[in-house]
Amino acid sequence: AADLSGILNxxxxxxxxxxxxxxxxxxxxxxxxxxxxxxxRALLDxxxxxxxxxxxxxxxxxxxxxxxxKGFDLIAGLVDVFPTLPATFVLLGTGDKRYExxxxxxxxxxxxxxxxxxxxNEALAHRVEGGADLFLMPSRFEPCGLNQxxxxxxxxxxxxxxxxxxADTVExxxxxxxxxxxxxxxxxxxxxxxxxxxxxxxTY
Numbered sequence: 001a002a003d004l005s006g007i008l009n010x011x012x013x014x015x016x017x018x019x020x021x022x023x024x025x026x027x028x029x030x031x032x033x034x035x036x037x038x039x040x041r042a043l044l045d046x047x048x049x050x051x052x053x054x055x056x057x058x059x060x061x062x063x064x065x066x067x068x069x070k071g072f073d074l075i076a077g078l079v080d081v082f083p084t085l086p087a088t089f090v091l092l093g094t095g096d097k098r099y100e101x102x103x104x105x106x107x108x109x110x111x112x113x114x115x116x117x118x119x120x121n122e123a124l125a126h127r128v129e130g131g132a133d134l135f136l137m138p139s140r141f142e143p144c145g146l147n148q149x150x151x152x153x154x155x156x157x158x159x160x161x162x163x164x165x166x167a168d169t170v171e172x173x174x175x176x177x178x179x180x181x182x183x184x185x186x187x188x189x190x191x192x193x194x195x196x197x198x199x200x201x202x203t204y
Contacts, residue, residue, distance in 0.1 A: 047115030066095030
């Protein structure tokens with residue numbers, strides 16, 4: 001181990017660039033972040049969730065394989081809590097049937113607050129990253145991960161567990177200084193995930 005050092009993964013800054021991304025409703029960058037709302041509006045509309053209330057609420061995005069590694073067992077533990085939160089949720093992904101069914105059921109029961117697309121669509125993945133306010137990635141383990149980097153690139157603050165590459169790439173918000181790039185929790189439990197998500201929603 002003393003002879004080895006890790007090289008952090010990276011993303012394609014040309015493909016994942018909100019200033020030139022053709023999949024967004026309107027391009028934006030760090031100096032024009034107010035334009036991000038155009039893609040939020042389009043994304044909500046695409047999922048059938050658009051309303052004045054939904055535009056005001058924080059939009060939480062997930063693009064993931066629906067498997068335990070990605071923390072979906074934690075999310076399953078909060079399946080009755082998520083709809084009570086002051087947020088809207090959109091998911092794009094595919095994986096274990098029980099998690100696919102869970103999200104289909106959530107979307108059916110809460111059609112004004114939860115949207116789910118089972119499968120994968122590259123353009124929609126860009127719109128989720130560009131239109132969401134927060135990105136949820138509560139992984140059990142994560143050698144590096146890319147979505148939290150896409151999120152940071154698009155001004156979408158990641159909510160992640162402090163593990164592997166997520167711990168390497170997301171700096172927890174420091175309330176005293178206002179510095180940080182996301183919201184990080186340590187313990188692998190539904191309660192810890194909920195606490196971090198509530199903190200992110202309160203901060204929004």
